[in-house]
Amino acid sequence: MSVYICPVCKAPLLRVGNTMKCASNHSYDIAAKGYVNLLGSGKSSRGDDGDMVSARRRFLSAGHYSPLCAALCDMIGKTQYETLLDAGCGEGYYTKRICEISENKQIYGLDISKKAAEKSSSLCKSAHICVASAYDMPYADDSFDVIVNVFSPLALDEYKRVLKPDGHLVMAVPLPEHLKELKQAVYDSVYTKEMKDTALDGFILKESKSVGFVIKLDNATLKDLFMMTPYYHKTGEADKKKLDDIEKLSVTASFVIFDYIKGL
Ligand SMILES: C[S@@+](CC[C@H](N)C(=O)[O-])C[C@H]1O[C@@H](n2cnc3c(N)ncnc32)[C@H](O)[C@@H]1O
Ligand SMILES: [Zn+2]
Secondary structure, three states: OOOEEOOOOOOEOEEEOOEEEOOOOOEEEEOOOOOEEOOOOOOOOOOOOHHHHHHHHHHHHOOOOHHHHHHHHHHHHOOOOOEEEEEOOOOOHHHHHHHHOOOOOEEEEEEOOHHHHHHHHHHOOOOEEEEOOOOOOOEOOOOEEEEEEEOOOOOHHHHHHHEEEEEEEEEEEEOOOOOHHHHHHHOOOOOOOOOOOOOOOOEEEEEEEEEEEEEEEEHHHHHHHHHHOOOHHHOOHHHHHHHHHOOEEEEEEEEEEEEEEEOO
């Protein structure tokens, strides 16, 4: 049974050949790579562009964040689930590993970037990937046992709608010292943001686990990492050029993984 709903009329979508169709005949093609675009007409596909998605693929596939991926999968493995959504799945690095630990489960991925959906659906053949906004998700109410969020926009109202009662939100968040050496290399002054309050409206925090490690990066990989960050588009050319002079850098990676349960 599909959990997809039509982005126009919100009726269930059923697969008919290589399309998804609702009873009102709104129809969405399934791309050759396997994903379906349910962004809805008139909505522009923002999110990560092709260069950012490619940088993320090069960086993640080299295994630099594998301790984070392992800790995330451990946290997911403690939950009971049949259906799981990776919301803001990007190029699919974490989604792929989640599929590998989730035999006979239904794994979904959603990203607003078409380039990300192309890459993640090629990588994770068994996952159901769509292009859509996390703030207007094409899924029926109470569809998922678990939602995973790794550094993606936090659409709490939609998460609450599509999560089943007692469903889990497993979320990875960077800690203040994350990438501090990279920031010090680029900016003249770096201020460390305090960790935000961990309370989430409508969710109860069940467990959290910190993950920290140091990654040794060459120049090309350092630039890929910088391109993956939210700072990249906000940084001037002069500051970006400072990375040209760095042959190698050891960088702190520091995260916390939260397991929240949907409250009443
Ligand atoms: C920092 S990346 C993280 C990607 C992936 N989770 C990872 O860690 O490799 C954030 C992702 O969220 C996507 N994104 C941004 N705004 C979104 C939205 N409104 N709805 C769904 N995805 C969105 C971007 O396209 C990007 O792929
Ligand atoms: Zn429809």
